[in-house]
Amino acid sequence: MNVDEDPSQLSAIARQGSGSACRSLFGGFVKWTMGSKEDGSDSVAVQLADEKHWDDLVIIIAVVSSRQKETSSTSGMRESVETSLLLQHRAKEVVPKRIVQMEEAIKKRDFASFTQLSCTDSNQFHAVCLDTSPPIFYMNDTSHRIISLVEKWNRSEGTPQVAYTFDAGPNAVMIARNRKVAVQLLQGLLYYFPPKSDIDMKSYVVGDNSILKEAGLDGANSVENLQPPPEIKDNIGTQDQKGEVSYFICTRPGRGPVVLPDQTQALLDPETGLPK
Numbered sequence: 358m359n360v361d362e363d364p365s366q367l368s369a370i371a372r373q374g375s376g377s378a379c380r381s382l383f384g385g386f387v388k389w390t391m392g393s394k395e396d397g398s399d400s401v402a403v404q405l406a407d408e409k410h411w412d413d414l415v416i417i418i419a420v421v422s423s424r425q426k427e428t429s430s431t432s433g434m435r436e437s438v439e440t441s442l443l444l445q446h447r448a449k450e451v452v453p454k455r456i457v458q459m460e461e462a463i464k465k466r467d468f469a470s471f472t473q474l475s476c477t478d479s480n481q482f483h484a485v486c487l488d489t490s491p492p493i494f495y496m497n498d499t500s501h502r503i504i505s506l507v508e509k510w511n512r513s514e515g516t517p518q519v520a521y522t523f524d525a526g527p528n529a530v531m532i533a534r535n536r537k538v539a540v541q542l543l544q545g546l547l548y549y550f551p552p553k554s555d556i557d558m559k560s561y562v563v564g565d566n567s568i569l570k571e572a573g574l575d576g577a578n579s580v581e582n583l584q585p586p587p588e589i590k591d592n593i594g595t596q597d598q599k600g601e602v603s604y605f606i607c608t609r610p611g612r613g614p615v616v617l618p619d620q621t622q623a624l625l626d627p628e629t630g631l632p633k
Contacts, residue, residue, distance in 0.1 A: 368402035384612035415539035430525040472517035479522040
């Protein structure tokens with residue numbers, strides 16, 4: 358921070374750490390361009406729209422596991438490039454078209470198209486992982502149950518209410534089309550994945566946990582009183598799934614990195630550069 362340089366150029370440096378890092382140099386909606394140079398210097402992030410462009414959206418993340426992955430994202434992608442025929446087809450035929458479609462969906466705030474593209478692309482990414490030799494298993498049974506919950510709800514409504522996506526891991530990122538839908542989503546998630554009895558609700562739903570009050574969920578007893586959503590009550594499970602989700606994060610599309618006037622708010626130690 359505090360450097361007079363184009364964030365896109367800085368993203369080329371961040372990309373050497375991870376793709377997620379390069380996209381995080383901007384807020385809102387960000388595209389990681391492939392580039393064409395052999396040295397990768399033009400493979401940079403660009404902002405498509407800022408965080409105010411589509412501020413109806415609410416994001417709920419189910420942290421299913423915070424344990425270190427058996428296969429890292431970098432080594433997993435390397436193995437997929439070497440062994441997956443599906444990845445070759447995806448890179449050549451599928452992804453270029455989907456990028457154009459997703460940019461259009463974001464521009465028009467077309468939630469139906471946004472959902473279809475997000476979910477389909479996430480599922481195909483994990484199909485590539487299974488097509489890799491040896492196969493890579495990032496998602497688990499809890500991940501699959503969350504997908505089932507969202508898919509059944511969207512079908513019952515007749516129009517998409519929630520999009521989901523999974524990166525190289527079991528944690529679900531769910532995007533609700535508005536705050537009202539996010540409240541209903543959280544109620545459903547907490548019915549199927551309640552906290553353990555010794556966990557406080559405000560440590561189980563973190564970030565913008567004001568949503569708990571809106572959902573009538575500001576105490577453990579209120580979770581026990583939740584009724585199953587009628588349209589998705591079959592074949593997902595019951596309230597015996599305690600502990601399968603470590604915690605939930607409620608947030609929304611946000612801004613990029615900023616300089617903090619108060620260093621005590623920083624997550625990194627200024628002396629060591631390591632997490633506090």
